[in-house]
Amino acid sequence: MDPRIRRHADVLVDHSTAIEPGDRVVVSVPPAAEDLAVAIYERLGEIGARPVMLFGGTTIGSSRAARGYLRSSGADELPDLDHIERLYDETDAIIRARARENATELGDVDPATNAALSRAAEAARAEMLDSRWVLTQFPTPADAQLAGMSTEAYENFVWDAIDQDWEAQRAFQEQLVDRLNEGETVRIVSGETTDVTMSIAGNIAINDYGRNNMPAGEVFTAPVVDSVEGTVLFDKPLYHQGREVENAFLEFEGGEVVDHAADTNEETLGEVLDTDEGSRHLGELGIGTNRDIDRFTYNMLFDEKMGDTVHMAVGMAYDECVGDDNAVNESATHVDMIVDMAEHSRIEVDGEVIQRNGTFWFEDGFEG
Numbered sequence: 001m002d003p004r005i006r007r008h009a010d011v012l013v014d015h016s017t018a019i020e021p022g023d024r025v026v027v028s029v030p031p032a033a034e035d036l037a038v039a040i041y042e043r044l045g046e047i048g049a050r051p052v053m054l055f056g057g058t059t060i061g062s063s064r065a066a067r068g069y070l071r072s073s074g075a076d077e078l079p080d081l082d083h084i085e086r087l088y089d090e091t092d093a094i095i096r097a098r099a100r101e102n103a104t105e106l107g108d109v110d111p112a113t114n115a116a117l118s119r120a121a122e123a124a125r126a127e128m129l130d131s132r133w134v135l136t137q138f139p140t141p142a143d144a145q146l147a148g149m150s151t152e153a154y155e156n157f158v159w160d161a162i163d164q165d166w167e168a169q170r171a172f173q174e175q176l177v178d179r180l181n182e183g184e185t186v187r188i189v190s191g192e193t194t195d196v197t198m199s200i201a202g203n204i205a206i207n208d209y210g211r212n213n214m215p216a217g218e219v220f221t222a223p224v225v226d227s228v229e230g231t232v233l234f235d236k237p238l239y240h241q242g243r244e245v246e247n248a249f250l251e252f253e254g255g256e257v258v259d260h261a262a263d264t265n266e267e268t269l270g271e272v273l274d275t276d277e278g279s280r281h282l283g284e285l286g287i288g289t290n291r292d293i294d295r296f297t298y299n300m301l302f303d304e305k306m307g308d309t310v311h312m313a314v315g316m317a318y319d320e321c322v323g324d325d326n327a328v329n330e331s332a333t334h335v336d337m338i339v340d341m342a343e344h345s346r347i348e349v350d351g352e353v354i355q356r357n358g359t360f361w362f363e364d365g366f367e368g
Contacts, residue, residue, distance in 0.1 A: 009039035016134035021048035028056035033099035033138035099138035107242030111271035147297035170209035180205035196230035198223035202323035217290025222321035226255035236338035278331030283317035308358030
């Protein structure tokens with residue numbers, strides 16, 4: 001076994017989820033990531049934890065199995081996954097991995113049915129988020145192909161992004177966390193196409209240094225639900241349920257998406273926005289800080305962490321980001337989209353520029 005796989009497993013078990021003897025652990029991995037599952041189980045055995053395996057890929061199983069179920073049901077509504085919710089309720093920690101054998105396996109499932117699955121899994125997802133959990137990536141040829149890389153190059157890319165000094169990353173990001181927590185209004189400007197403002201007053205910025213996502217490398221918070229105003233062109237593609245959405249455009253008034261467009265698969269974007277009432281509001285604003293992720297790979301787990309980017313998610317807000325006096329945007333979906341901030345761009349907090357063209361105010365070369 002590649003020793004980097006065991007290193008990956010150790011990071012997930014010891015750093016991300018901090019497993020202790022006796023912990024009940026759900027390990028959810030696709031078949032293509034069996035080596036990672038073996039390494040995780042070995043480490044859990046050394047600790048004395050109690051694992052159970054789910055045949056992962058999606059909420060309901062491998063991608064092929066999920067496709068078969070969703071296409072045969074053809075349903076706009078699906079039964080609640082309350083049995084998975086009960087499993088997660090009895091679980092101390094959840095370790096999930098992505099590893100695709102076919103990146104477009106769900107590409108011929110009706111977007112409305114995919115949205116129905118998101119609604120059916122909402123309670124189970126909320127129960128998972130209430131545990132210690134981490135989501136990671138195992139490199140496969142399919143994901144390498146989607147990224148436009150050789151298998152070996154993609155493996156190196158994944159392992160290099162994961163094997164980091166996460167305490168150093170935490171310290172770097174903490175400066176941004178402190179500035180956001182002091183602020184009230186954020187403005188994002190990029191070129192002639194993106195100019196959006198939102199309140200973050202009373203909400204909480206989170207330092208992502210490898211607890212829930214691996215790789216990590218972002219600072220994220222939640223906008224006040226009704227505060228978002230302006231327009232955003234997400235100039236990095238969105239790859240959602242096997243479909244590529246290019247140049248997604250959203251216009252906000254009073255916190256709600258009032259107009260949308262896309263150059264490709266606009267109907268997929270529309271289905272996301274029509275999932276439920278909360279899916280037309282922003283649930284997250286994130287700022288990417290991981291400059292070791294230096295290329296776009298059609299994998300949001302990596303792409304949203306890229307330095308010189310921001311991402312915004314329509315749908316569910318994370319409870320941990322929302323202050324006691326603010327409402328939590330509730331939704332069955334959470335879909336991130338990315339804006340490139342490397343050129344002709346800036347982030348303002350309360351009218352002060354804190355990042356220009358990808359450089360933060362505390363870094364050399366910043367031009368306020």
